[in-house]
Amino acid sequence: MPELRTALWRAVTARDERAAGQVVFGALDSGLSSEEVLLDVIVPVQVRVGTEWAAGRISVAQEHAATAIHDRVIAAMAHRDAAGPGAAAGTAGTVTVACVDGEWHALPARILAEVLRGRGYEVDFLGAQVPTPHLVAHMHRTAPDVLALSSSLPTRLPAAHTAITAVQALGIPVLAGGAAFGADGRHARLLGADAWAPDARAAADLLGRGVPRPRPDTAHPPVDGLPHLTDQEYTLIVRGKARLVRNTLAGLDARLPAMRAYTDTQRERTAEDVAHVVDFLSAALYADDARLFTEFLDWTADILEARGVPATVLRPTLVVLADEVKDFPRALRLLERGRAVLDARPSRPTTPGPGITV
Structure with missing residues (x-):
């Protein structure tokens, strides 16, 4: 896979979406699963994009272009998978994947959504920046088995806390993920999330084992557990x-x-x-x-x-x-x-x- 990652890196940093697609679909044609391509090829390259931006070796525009190419290639993968063989959608359960209100980094959530689809879940992907009242109303209408809530920015933790508490009040468990919740999940635990996972593969494995549904009568108010x-x-x-x-x-x-x-x-x-x-x-x-x-x-x-x-x-x-x-x-x-x-x-x-x- 190092060769695939190198080829994809060259494609996205050259802003060559066609070449990026050829790398990804060539990997799928060679026998790699969609999950392997997503998590073992695309994710490491996207991490490298962020690292190179932080080091000042690529510009903000280059970082945005690479991220946009990855997003479009992932969408193309999803359309291809939908037309091919695989686990029947919904056989594993239903999951809503959404970003916290004010969170614009949607790619991690998008990748999780596609991994879960590949494992047979019916996924409702809501994308970036979902206002909490609208998220709660949507949960009330659709009643998924689990909400997977994503945030990369710690400054969105108060909004995440509100969303977690409100969704749990509906009896729907919340799986938290993303850098905002800490590398060890400490902020997810602090805010009362029902589960936390460090990455998409771990999240899918955890969901496969089952996340208990919270009891609505024990839902805690926003300051519960935060006496400070x-x-x-x-x-x-x-x-x-x-x-x-x-x-x-x-x-x-x-x-x-x-x-x-x-x-x-x-x-x-x-x-x-x-x-x-x-x-x-x-x-x-x-x-x-x-x-x-x-x-x-x-x-x-x-x-x-x-x-x-x-x-x-x-x-x-x-x-x-x-x-x-x-x-x-x-x-x-x-x-x-x-x-x-x-x-x-x-x-x-x-x-x-x-x-x-x-």
């Missing part, structure tokens, strides 16, 4: 996000004279970066998990350094933001942990380019 939320720090920071971003930018202006020469585009990008910091701080407060915040900062520092920007530019943002949340002890502890992580990073030579943000 009673301090209202999460709620107050979310509600005050616009003010926090605005005041943090003003504080950075005062501390960093170079910012005064920023173009409108640079200031807009800086505001976006500060907003991301606030979003991940909020998510860490919701989950009461410092790792969620520090891992985001460490990842962001890697991204910056790969683009020639010193990771130290993040520190002033945390310092100024701490002044803005001085009355919130949990938030202050998270920011202190974040500064410690940044300070502990080894110094790396960089060549800053235009448009540096903080």
Whole structure:
């Protein structure tokens, strides 16, 4: 399979959808199953796409193009499988696959949907960014055996919690998956999901063993199991996000004279970066998990350094933001942990380019 992965990598990075299709369908014609092609060829290549983007070796546009090619090739595979022999649809059960409200990364969910179809499930794939009220109404009408809920972004954990709780109230179990729930599933357990799986193959295996249906009369309210939320720090920071971003930018202006020469585009990008910091701080407060915040900062520092920007530019943002949340002890502890992580990073030579943000 390394040869297949190499060939597919060359095709998607060259934006050659025809060549990508030839690789995939050639693999199927050679005897590989759809599941093997999906999980052992396409998924590793897509992971490499993300890794190469993070390292600054391919652009955002190249990453989007490669992802779009994979999505269309997977759709073509599904049409081919539907016309050929295989497990009868629905014989294994019914599963709805959806992304959390606000989650736009739909490819992992799409891959799971196709793996489950290949194993004989009747799959209702709802795609990206499904608003929770509409998801719940759909579950009420269709009553699947299981909801497979996907999210890549930890900032969507509060929305995931609402969806999990509401769907369980209908007596439908929820299988959670995706990077948002933690590499070990800790956030899925925290939010009360009935099951968690680290990848599509594990999810299909788990569903094959069966996921118990929750009892509607034991469904828990959104803050059940999250007593830390009673301090209202999460709620107050979310509600005050616009003010926090605005005041943090003003504080950075005062501390960093170079910012005064920023173009409108640079200031807009800086505001976006500060907003991301606030979003991940909020998510860490919701989950009461410092790792969620520090891992985001460490990842962001890697991204910056790969683009020639010193990771130290993040520190002033945390310092100024701490002044803005001085009355919130949990938030202050998270920011202190974040500064410690940044300070502990080894110094790396960089060549800053235009448009540096903080």
